[in-house]
Amino acid sequence: MTEPTDRAELLDDPSMRVLAAKDANELRAAYDDWSATYNDAVAEVKWDTDGVPRVAELTAKLVDKDGRILDAPCGTGLVGLALARHGFGRIEGVDLSPKMLERADETGVYQSTRILNFEDPLPIDSDIYDAVTSAAMYMPGHCPADPSLREFARVTRPGGHVIFTHTVYDEVPHPGLNELSAELEREGMWRLVSNDLIQEIPLYEEGESGEQVEHMWACHLLAYQRLG
Numbered sequence: 001m002t003e004p005t006d007r008a009e010l011l012d013d014p015s016m017r018v019l020a021a022k023d024a025n026e027l028r029a030a031y032d033d034w035s036a037t038y039n040d041a042v043a044e045v046k047w048d049t050d051g052v053p054r055v056a057e058l059t060a061k062l063v064d065k066d067g068r069i070l071d072a073p074c075g076t077g078l079v080g081l082a083l084a085r086h087g088f089g090r091i092e093g094v095d096l097s098p099k100m101l102e103r104a105d106e107t108g109v110y111q112s113t114r115i116l117n118f119e120d121p122l123p124i125d126s127d128i129y130d131a132v133t134s135a136a137m138y139m140p141g142h143c144p145a146d147p148s149l150r151e152f153a154r155v156t157r158p159g160g161h162v163i164f165t166h167t168v169y170d171e172v173p174h175p176g177l178n179e180l181s182a183e184l185e186r187e188g189m190w191r192l193v194s195n196d197l198i199q200e201i202p203l204y205e206e207g208e209s210g211e212q213v214e215h216m217w218a219c220h221l222l223a224y225q226r227l228g
């Protein structure tokens with residue numbers, strides 16, 4: 001476990017919009033609008049320097065450099081860039097937001113990118129990736145755990161890894177995520193190989209009467225190895 005950061009950040013409007021999205025359409029629109037300034041905004045909470053490198057380091061520890069990786073969601077490509085720095089070259093990016101994908105394309109590190117909504121079954125064959133990386137998605141207002149997590153496990157080959165972050169916001173886990181992870185373990189689909197708290201950040205927003213309301217953002221990084 002890492003030390004909590006000592007920074008308190010005021011949530012700005014675009015990030016509140018994505019956290020408060022009611023469905024995938026609202027979320028897509030919010031990310032499309034946010035795409036131009038996303039990288040600068042997440043740098044404010046050191047996601048690019050404290051979070052993303054941890055995802056890439058764990059992937060480099062578990063996966064061969066010639067492995068085929070699905071970065072899901074790739075967003076603007078921060079994880080892809082970090083993986084490329086570790087020597088990975090076979091990275092494919094998928095995401096709900098066309099504008100985030102445009103930025104990922106600009107990085108030049110993805111072999112391909114395409115729009116997908118993980119609320120639906122993935123139009124991807126089973127057992128083909130050496131790893132799926134899913135960073136900064138399981139958090140408030142974002143994709144349901146089911147079927148996305150089961151689908152990430154399905155498209156990963158036996159022996160490969162699903163590496164994802166799980167944000168516990170105000171001590172509330174992402175709905176259904178822990179339960180589904182345990183169910184997949186019971187089914188013999190995967191086994192847990194790594195689980196670390198990588199960021200813990202107090203965030204403040206203005207309450208209805210102008211008071212400051214504190215939220216706690218705790219980001220865990222997990223890796224499961226696909227069995228079978």
Ligand SMILES: C[S@@+](CC[C@H](N)C(=O)[O-])C[C@H]1O[C@@H](n2cnc3c(N)ncnc32)[C@H](O)[C@@H]1O
Pocket residue numbers: 024027028031052072073074075076077078079094095096097100116117118119134135136137142143144
């Ligand atoms: C906070 S960003 C993280 C992007 C990148 N992994 C990173 O670490 O910077 C969350 C991403 O999840 C994508 N997303 C959210 N829900 C999704 C869904 N149902 N299907 C596909 N992508 C989704 C958003 O479009 C957005 O690009």
